Amino acid sequence: MAKENQPLKKPTLFFVNKDKEPLFSKKNRALLSDPMDDNNPITVQVLGICSALAITVQLKPAIVMSISVMAVMAASNVIISLLRNLIPNRIRIIVQLVVVAAMVVLVDQVLKAFAYDVYKELSIFIGLIITNCIVMGRLEAFALGNGVWKSFLDGIGNAAGYGFILIAVAFFRELLGSGKLMGYQVIPDAFYAMGYENNGLMLLSPMALITVGIFIWFQRSRNRKLIEKN
Amino acid sequence: MNRDSNAYTFLFAAVMVLVVASSLAFTATALKDKQNENVRKEKMQNILSTIGIQTDRDQAEELYNQYITQELALVADGSNDESVQAFKVELAIETKKPLEQQRFPLYVAEVEAEKFYIVPLRGAGLWDAIWGYVALEDDMNTIKGAVFDHKGETAGLGAEITQGWFQDRFVGEKIFNAEGELMGINVSKTNNDPSGLDKEDHEVDAISGATITGDGVTAMFSERLAHYTPYFKNNTPVEEAPLEEALEQASEETTIAYQN
Numbered sequence: 001m002a003k004e005n006q007p008l009k010k011p012t013l014f015f016v017n018k019d020k021e022p023l024f025s026k027k028n029r030a031l032l033s034d035p036m037d038d039n040n041p042i043t044v045q046v047l048g049i050c051s052a053l054a055i056t057v058q059l060k061p062a063i064v065m066s067i068s069v070m071a072v073m074a075a076s077n078v079i080i081s082l083l084r085n086l087i088p089n090r091i092r093i094i095v096q097l098v099v100v101a102a103m104v105v106l107v108d109q110v111l112k113a114f115a116y117d118v119y120k121e122l123s124i125f126i127g128l129i130i131t132n133c134i135v136m137g138r139l140e141a142f143a144l145g146n147g148v149w150k151s152f153l154d155g156i157g158n159a160a161g162y163g164f165i166l167i168a169v170a171f172f173r174e175l176l177g178s179g180k181l182m183g184y185q186v187i188p189d190a191f192y193a194m195g196y197e198n199n200g201l202m203l204l205s206p207m208a209l210i211t212v213g214i215f216i217w218f219q220r221s222r223n224r225k226l227i228e229k230n
Numbered sequence: 231m232n233r234d235s236n237a238y239t240f241l242f243a244a245v246m247v248l249v250v251a252s253s254l255a256f257t258a259t260a261l262k263d264k265q266n267e268n269v270r271k272e273k274m275q276n277i278l279s280t281i282g283i284q285t286d287r288d289q290a291e292e293l294y295n296q297y298i299t300q301e302l303a304l305v306a307d308g309s310n311d312e313s314v315q316a317f318k319v320e321l322a323i324e325t326k327k328p329l330e331q332q333r334f335p336l337y338v339a340e341v342e343a344e345k346f347y348i349v350p351l352r353g354a355g356l357w358d359a360i361w362g363y364v365a366l367e368d369d370m371n372t373i374k375g376a377v378f379d380h381k382g383e384t385a386g387l388g389a390e391i392t393q394g395w396f397q398d399r400f401v402g403e404k405i406f407n408a409e410g411e412l413m414g415i416n417v418s419k420t421n422n423d424p425s426g427l428d429k430e431d432h433e434v435d436a437i438s439g440a441t442i443t444g445d446g447v448t449a450m451f452s453e454r455l456a457h458y459t460p461y462f463k464n465n466t467p468v469e470e471a472p473l474e475e476a477l478e479q480a481s482e483e484t485t486i487a488y489q490n
Contacts, residue, residue, distance in 0.1 A: 088242050
């Protein structure tokens, strides 16, 4: 990106960079990387668990869901951030909700037109992005008080943190539950001939919770920042 | 303008609603054709899959035109209404009309000189509509295949009616009994034949936890098929002539049963 090292001339409507901060300064990079680990929406903040349980049976819907959430979060974060000085304080939650809902309906319609199979598989969960706590949480906690570019990064970062866990959980559930990945069989027939069986329990929601739990355990044992003092 | 004043709040809300509503309306209109096309092709896919032809959406139209030889819109007495395009009949709208104004779409397929009759189904599940297609072999009795779909049945329970393993249970079942009475297919919880070996019992094994959806499937079969009985009666192949009389009686009885 050529702009990266050029200081921006004047604060514009879209990039309010008062400190003439580069686009990918350390702080901005942290907006992307923090939600991946230290401040992961699922494993650390324990938000968005419902969809993490519901659509992680297979890898493909999990990937599409992650992309959809990313589109919705980035777009609604940007819109709320643009409007942050215009939104009347008393109805800000309603405004956030309307913006998120509008974005979700857009994603829903676009999927229905261009990815009909995925739409059929996900339709109810796409609607549920509206209620995904992560989206509203980031609008309220971040986009209302930060500039457009930062909000955009924050949206992408948090959606990536969410999607990363979603895809990882789906990977293990589809692999161990049905012996497939993306719908293709990966565990060779020879294994089944030797007595290997798919674990049907992996396909049920409780194992999603347990898988997420194992991730949290693994993450906390490695990341010192997350270890509680007492 | 004071951002906390009531006037500003109202103004903001009004403008927001206008902008959001018009942008959504624009998107919906712009994408409508493409979405309808998907729905149309999916319908073709579903119809084809009841006669054992699996296809992706791109090829659906071509294969549909190849295999489906006739589209009939039947009147309640079993005759064909030429003025109606059967494929365009929406059961959701049609079933709300009075019986004599309803048209009952029937698709006739020919695969390798074998004839199949495909009946669209529609009924109510637990939460919302359920629908599907059932294909009969040319004896107009034995089920060749069935597909189901639903709007909002419970995922993992009622929604399982869309799964192949459930739909396969219908294959080979008979909708008429030996006397030619319409039995439909009973999705049964007290089936003594869980592996579905008995194809004469007019029963398939239900899904645990999906009682109401299963009952909906049962009701959908007997209600919808009853309307086609007159047509089946008039068009039963000649070699099964003895069945005809029995069918005649049966159709009267089923019609009565339905009206009750």
